[in-house]
Amino acid sequence: MELHNYMEDVVYRTIEKILEKDNNTCKCMKCKLDIAALALNNLPPQYTVTEKGILFTKVKEMEKQYEVDVIREIIKAIAVVSSKPHHESI
Numbered sequence: 001m002e003l004h005n006y007m008e009d010v011v012y013r014t015i016e017k018i019l020e021k022d023n024n025t026c027k028c029m030k031c032k033l034d035i036a037a038l039a040l041n042n043l044p045p046q047y048t049v050t051e052k053g054i055l056f057t058k059v060k061e062m063e064k065q066y067e068v069d070v071i072r073e074i075i076k077a078i079a080v081v082s083s084k085p086h087h088e089s090i
Contacts, residue, residue: 001051008040030085035078038080039076
């Protein structure tokens with residue numbers, strides 16, 4: 001087992017779900033990574049090392065406020081990245 005920030009998994013998974021339904025946001029890898037970085041900088045890390053830690057974190061993920069916080073930060077990050085993308089316009 002190694003040190004892992006479980007919040008990264010949650011954010012990446014949630015970004016994909018949100019962008020599936022969003023036709024106005026660029027879905028290139030650069031923009032997705034920028035969105036993830038911005039969101040993760042505003043969310044508490046969830047570092048785990050053991051299976052028990054992973055299970056505890058997954059249970060916490062089921063809390064509604066946890067989900068709301070993650071979605072809120074991703075939506076804010078999408079707004080920032082969409083207004084000033086770091087890739088060349090196509």
